[in-house]
Each structure stands twice: as C-alpha cells, then as structure tokens.
Amino acid sequence: MEIIIQETRQAAADVAARLIAKLITDKPGAVLGLATGSTPLPLYQRLIGMELDWSKITTFNLDEYIGLPRDHPQTYHTFMWENLFNHVNIDAKNIHLPDGNAADIPAFCMEYEERIKTAGGIDLQVLGIGTDGHIGFNEPTSSLASRTRIKTLTEQTCKDNARFFGSGEEVPNHVITMGIGTIMEARTNLLLAFGESKATAIAEAVEGPVTSINPASVLQMHPTVKVCIDAPAASKLQRKDYFRWVYDNKPDWQRI
Numbered sequence: 510m511e512i513i514i515q516e517t518r519q520a521a522a523d524v525a526a527r528l529i530a531k532l533i534t535d536k537p538g539a540v541l542g543l544a545t546g547s548t549p550l551p552l553y554q555r556l557i558g559m560e561l562d563w564s565k566i567t568t569f570n571l572d573e574y575i576g577l578p579r580d581h582p583q584t585y586h587t588f589m590w591e592n593l594f595n596h597v598n599i600d601a602k603n604i605h606l607p608d609g610n611a612a613d614i615p616a617f618c619m620e621y622e623e624r625i626k627t628a629g630g631i632d633l634q635v636l637g638i639g640t641d642g643h644i645g646f647n648e649p650t651s652s653l654a655s656r657t658r659i660k661t662l663t664e665q666t667c668k669d670n671a672r673f674f675g676s677g678e679e680v681p682n683h684v685i686t687m688g689i690g691t692i693m694e695a696r697t698n699l700l701l702a703f704g705e706s707k708a709t710a711i712a713e714a715v716e717g718p719v720t721s722i723n724p725a726s727v728l729q730m731h732p733t734v735k736v737c738i739d740a741p742a743a744s745k746l747q748r749k750d751y752f753r754w755v756y757d758n759k760p761d762w763q764r765i
C-alpha cells in the first residue's frame with residue numbers, strides 16, 4: 510500500500526486525479542471502476558476540469574440502492590450523471606451501473622461480473638471507505654471473496670447516508686455492490702478518505718490486521734493500492750510521519 514497524505518482534501522483528490530489522468534492518457538480504452546458519495550466529488554471536479562478524452566473509456570460503478578426509481582435524485586445513477594458523465598465526452602454505451610430495479614437481481618449481479626470480464630477487467634478502481642471500514646457496500650463481516658450481490662446496510666451506514674435524503678425520507682437498506690473479490694481483481698485500487706470521521710477506519714485498514722471486520726483491510730493483500738487521504742483522515746495512523754517522508758522523498762520518476 511502506498512499511503513499519500515496531503516494537507517487538504519483537494520490536494521489529496523488532485524493526486525488521485527493526476528493518477529487517473531495518466532491512465533486515461535496512456536491507455537485511452539481503459540476500464541475505470543467508479544465510486545459515489547461525498548468523497549470522490551473533488552476528484553470528479555478536477556477530472557472534469559482536465560478536459561481528458563473519455564470517448565473510449567469504459568466505467569463500472571461499485572454499487573447502487575435497490576428499489577429507488579432510476580431517476581430519483583439519490584440513486585447512484587443520477588449521482589454519476591450529474592457529477593461526472595454529463596461533463597465529459599464519455600460514450601453512454603460504455604457506462605455500467607448496477608441496476609437496482611432489475612427484475613432478477615441475482616441474475617443481474619452475475620451478468621455484471623461477466624460484463625467486467627468481457628471489458629477486460631478493471632484497470633483502476635476508485636474507492637471510498639465507510640466509517641465502519643466498508644468498501645463499495647461490503648459491510649463488516651462481508652466475505653473477503655465475495656462477488657457482486659445484494660447486501661443489507663448496517664444501521665450506521667444508513668445513518669451516515671441519511672444526510673443525502675430528505676427529512677422523513679427512508680434510506681434504502683438494500684443495495685447491490687461489487688464484492689470484495691471483485692474489487693481485489695482490479696489492477697490498481699485507489700482509496701480516498703477525507704476528514705476525521707474516517708481516521709479510525711483508515712488506521713485499522715492500513716495498520717490493523719486483515720479482517721472482514723474492516724473490509725478495507727483486505728487491500729493489504731492487493732499488490733497495487735494507493736491511499737490518498739487528507740491530514741485529518743491520517744491522524745490516527747501511527748506511521749504517518751514515515752508515510753509522509755516516503756512520499757516527499759520519491760525519486761522524480763516515481764512521482765504522480
């Protein structure tokens with residue numbers, strides 16, 4: 510794992526944006542795994558400003574609520590169009606999001622896995638992290654070998670996400686999510702986390718044991734993971750000075 514600590518969330522998101530921009534430039538037909546939530550917003554804003562060529566890029570999103578109408582303001586479908594896809598020259602036929610209204614959700618999940626394989630696998634997967642360590646919507650105790658499937662959210666995640674919904678509006682507690690096994694097959698994983706509320710989850714994921722209690726900790730077993738975080742999210746890392754030193758002293762050829 511490469512831990513990249515920047516003072517502000519925008520600076521950390523900028524490192525992530527440069528990494529993705531390099532991939533898009535080097536490999537115009539790259540396959541990106543994308544995430545939603547508040548975390549990737551500064552990343553997507555920066556990517557939009559870079560005016561990259563998305564015409565051959567394929568995307569797969571991590572997760573989606575089950576049962577919300579597709580055009581509901583809080584579906585991840587709506588989120589992705591509003592915050593990224595409407596602002597870049599991506600071809601709509603190359604965009605893949607889990608369908609939370611599929612008639613047969615288990616069959617859809619299997620098909621989603623097939624679509625990822627057919628596309629050649631995910632080159633780079635963007636990840637946020639929940640306060641409980643979830644990646645995608647793989648909540649604590651998710652199988653570390655899991656594939657795309659239905660999950661039930663924890664009460665804490667429903668509470669964390671309630672801020673996006675209107676008062677009195679119910680937060681769906683069932684979702685489709687790529688599995689941890691699916692995420693582990695991405696060639697690169699790029700985990701972003703901002704703010705003190707993520708500090709414990711990050712410390713456990715990076716410096717704790719590999720355990721399904723903190724699903725992000727499985728990334729310790731992945732060969733190519735970049736963790737781009739701001740100083741508050743890094744505040745509980747015991748080795749934060751070492752991580753800063755490593756990044757600040759990178760040889761030029763390794764710089765992002």
Ligand code: PGA
Pocket residue numbers: 545546547548549637638639640643644645
């Ligand atoms: P957030 O959610 O980006 O809105 O904090 C992250 C997550 O739940 O994975």
